[in-house]
Amino acid sequence: xxxxxxxxxxxxxxxxxxxxxxxxxxxxxxxxxxxxxxxxxxxxxxxxxxxxxxxxxxxxxxxxxxxxxxxxxxxxxxxxxxxxxxxxxxxxxxxxxxxxxxxxxxxxxxxxxxxxxxxxxxxxxxxxxxxxxxxxxxxxxxxxxxxxxxxxxxxxxxxxxxxxxxxxxxxxxxxxxxxxxxxxxxxxxxxxxxxxxxxxxxxxxxxxxxxxxxxxxxxxxxxxxxxxxxxxxxxxxxxxxxxxxxxxxxxxxxxxxxxxxxxxxxxxxxxxxxxxx
Ligand SMILES: C[S@@+](CC[C@H](N)C(=O)[O-])C[C@H]1O[C@@H](n2cnc3c(N)ncnc32)[C@H](O)[C@@H]1O
Numbered sequence: 001x002x003x004x005x006x007x008x009x010x011x012x013x014x015x016x017x018x019x020x021x022x023x024x025x026x027x028x029x030x031x032x033x034x035x036x037x038x039x040x041x042x043x044x045x046x047x048x049x050x051x052x053x054x055x056x057x058x059x060x061x062x063x064x065x066x067x068x069x070x071x072x073x074x075x076x077x078x079x080x081x082x083x084x085x086x087x088x089x090x091x092x093x094x095x096x097x098x099x100x101x102x103x104x105x106x107x108x109x110x111x112x113x114x115x116x117x118x119x120x121x122x123x124x125x126x127x128x129x130x131x132x133x134x135x136x137x138x139x140x141x142x143x144x145x146x147x148x149x150x151x152x153x154x155x156x157x158x159x160x161x162x163x164x165x166x167x168x169x170x171x172x173x174x175x176x177x178x179x180x181x182x183x184x185x186x187x188x189x190x191x192x193x194x195x196x197x198x199x200x201x202x203x204x205x206x207x208x209x210x211x212x213x214x215x216x217x218x219x220x221x222x223x224x225x226x227x228x229x230x231x232x233x234x235x236x237x238x239x240x241x242x243x244x245x246x247x248x249x250x251x252x253x254x255x256x257x258x259x260x261x262x263x264x265x266x267x268x269x270x271x272x273x274x275x276x277x
Pocket of ligand 1: 083098
């Protein structure tokens, strides 16, 4: 078996840059949530098969923004589930992955083992990468997951400590406006209602498929000041930015495609860490 696993962060206190946290530990809440999502076969927890592996580069980088010829080592963040991690390893890159959820890492492990791929899997909170400080990855590849962290600027700071100067950071973010909605299916006949202010520090709790008795999943609304502006402040240069288009103007009001005509669901960014001096 070529897969290694270690664990970090499980028992540490939550450190929020904006002051002491008054809420329970977001990591415990969301670790339980992802166990529940995995149990229900939520799409983000369904491992990729041969059909996906044959289209690895296209799935990982549909816009062809990443300079793959400069990449040998990749750190995946919040990308568990047997999807991006084995795709990257199948292309011959040295892959390390940090994810909060043992169930999600289990899926990466299972696909890697089946294909005889070598991956390093670390269970932990990506807001604390101290176990990796001193390593210099060529690429940090983050799947949609910053919305599960209270402080995205803390995350960006951590990434600068594990990326080599000139290295690239590719990330998809959930559009924060989606989290301000009263209900993503909530077309009221005229529009969708924004009911949560930007910059609210309290998490938005999502009820999971198991219903109100199942654990919630906590999401945080990060203003663009932090999501995009925070990159420059951390020392990155933004190279590419796009909204992921999913609009279907002919879709029924209150559906995913219809809402996407108003609020593109995801933002994709590629940034480069500035050279020192
Ligand atoms: C929406 S999934 C993204 C990955 C999935 N392969 C996909 O493409 O949909 C979010 C992932 O972020 C992970 N996650 C949530 N909070 C995290 C944290 N604080 N640190 C690291 N990973 C986290 C979850 O366990 C989950 O695997």
